[in-house]
Amino acid sequence: MQMSTLLLLGLFLLLLWSLNRWHRSRESLAPAVFAGLVLGAVYAGFLQLARQWAAAPAQEVLAWVDLLGDGYVNLLHLLVMPLVLVSILGAVVRISSTRSLGKISLSVLAVLLGTTAIAALVGVLMAQLFGLTASGLVEGAREVARAEVLDQRLGRVEGLSIPAMLLSFIPKNIFYDLTGARDTSVIAVVVFAILLGLAALAVRRDNPEQGALIEQFVGVAQSWIMKLVRLVMAFTPYGVMALVAGLVARSSWADILNLFSFVLASFVAIALMFVVHGLLLMANGVSPRRYFAKVWPVLVFAFSSRSSAATIPLNVETQIGGLGNAPAIANFSASFGATIGQNGCAGIYPAMLAVMVAVPMGINVLDPLWLTTLVAVVVISSFGIAGVGGGATFAALVVLPAMGLPVTIAALLISVEPLIDMARTALNVNGAMTAGTLTQRWLGDTSAAAPELARP
Template identity: 80%
Template sequence: MQLSAFLLLAIYLFLLWPLSRWHRSRNSLAPAVFAGLLLGILFGGFIHLAEGWGVNTQWVLGWIGLIGDGYVNLLYVMVMPLVLVSILGAVVRVSDTRALGKISVSVLAVLLGTTAISALIGVVIAHLFGLTAEGLVEGAREAARVEVLNERIGRVSELSIPEILTGFIPRNIFFDLAGHRDNSVIAVVIFAVLLGVAALGVRKENPEQGAAIEQFVSVAQAWVMKLVRLVMAFTPYGVMALVTALIADSSWADIFNLFNFVVASFVAIALMFLVHGLLLLINGVSPLHFFAKVWPVLVFAFSSRSSAATIPLNIETQIDELKNAPAIANFSASFGATIGQNGCAGIYPAMLAVMVAVPMGINVFDPVWLTSLIAVVVISSFGIAGVGGGATFAALVVLPTMGLPVTIAALLISVEPLIDMARTALNVNGAMTAGTLTQRWLGGQDSPGEANVV
């Protein structure tokens, strides 16, 4: 082990001390998260430079990854217990089960509706920036990715919409609680709803037993939420570690080669954030107030590149900061992690479709073709969890359905991590927007912290 690598790690560990002091001196998590983000960017850039000096940076990043990946793992381990007890608690306390249907329909309507808008934005931006698949170079890494995609596309293309939706239904709840399937979150939501409805039936037949069930669920909720808050206290340090690794591993040469696509992607994502803000404004919610409350969650989503791992922070922020009802927060966070993802399932496959269609002589603004593309994007976004999750798999569904080759998805692999960070933040923001709008529509104008429907 080089002494320089050891010193580099020592500097990183030393930086955790002022971050800890800053964190403890603030009541809010947001300033510490922002500080962790800045320190991660600066130190990640420094590590990038140190690599050119011959320092063994991979050894340093391995230890930094212990903090970042460890924090993400802790969040992952809480996802299923949190979703289970939170959804169960919401159902057990409901007086009218029709309210759950209203919440689900409202959340899904926003998620899928905004995905349609994001697909249209993706098409327009790709056209304005003149993006095309022509001229993209296929290296060794891209060629290997093509082989993987060709292998997976066969499995994806064999799935029908009914088969995808059937995959949401739990078959072995312990298997899903362990997160072994890509659609395990939705399966746990469905199981929790059924378990809650059964509890309502018990309460109707035997009020004493029903009260005991409700008390048990209440205790379980308090216990799990305490665990969530304990882990969330490590967010600034997790963000710093994750951002450090991302910046240090970024290939600026690859980013420069695909600079036009990177800029176009970020413009499309920024426009979709503006759409979220406009929807909130139209419904009487201040976008500035909203983004001031949720940006620490977006920072973590950006650095972790995982909508699922962000579920605990998503739910906690919706309940505590946005004052959304627990049922609405849980449904929107859970659905939003796997259904109607504006960035991964909306913007990305739409942009790739344009990049491939233009060289083939297709008029991407032909009403029939454009409508078909948006419809396919929306439908596939509802089933992404059933075929594997992620932007690449959204492209595997959309491109073949539109009669387009999937090779383009492999040729952009070098800039995927950078763009995926922003896409994940947009996905999570879409889920929180869906929850906030649902709260506004169903929770009453006068008391946004208490939903009248639950």
């Protein structure tokens, strides 16, 4: 191992030690997460300099940085399935009426899909205002390789019907889905947990004593899993630091500048959707300032990890402990929001790409019929995009062919995808938490749930 590598690793350990001292001196997780974000960006600057001087040491150091960052994300993925299973099961077992279960599901889905429709319109507006077009985009070696991959994956979504998408939500082998092997495994586990919970309610009606034992067992399982969640959550600042360091160190600023208009338009569109979320909360008596003060550590992790699924544990924990949402609402909104109605990946992104391709083809993208069709396709595909997996890219692979447009543009934007995807993921997760908070206001006991969020 070269001396420069040892020095860079020593600096990384020193920053981790400093972050640990900062974390231990504060009870709240939020300041430590922010500190991890800043330190990760600073360390990435040193790695960028090292990469310019000698490529080998920087790459070797990044392997160790990824060990911490990817290891933390792996632990969060480990938590997702057990947390979803026991949390949804516990919510159903304790519910007083199956009607409440239906109301929660419909309310969460309505917010997720409604905001996705708004996100599609925002994407169209931004593409028009910034004059974005597919004409003139450079196709290099990476773009050609990406196009070949997309051609292969396009076969997975061509001819995919809505019934086929919905069928993928129904579990066939729950043990297989508990491994997360399918793109729709999270929803499949939710469906299984609901069915298992409904069976427990039936047992409670026939035999109250056995029903009480089931409820007690589920309660113990929930407490056990939540202790595990909090144990892993304690490593969040260090995981964020490593993830940010790796992402920033690998960024190509030349590519970002080359596609600056698209990057800027994407971030403006994402920022506008955060404003939309805030307005929806304010219209329902929730203070946006206090809401975002509670959820921003979750958004920082979503931003750095680029994984809505990995953010589910922190999402649920924050909704229950910070926002005061009922466990049933928190778990439904976090689980559904990780795979359905993603405002950033399934709303803004495919709508912007559709406009960029349609304009050079002479299509009037502001034509009411074409615009309505695009929004409808985006909303439908956002509901079933988990059936094909791959986030924003697969959303584009569904939407563009449905609108009669080529999919090549998705390959031409590969250079800036990681940067934009970070913000899109944060928006997706915020959409899920917004859906949970609004559902709590509409269906829950708002007088008892997080009164500090109410507008003064």
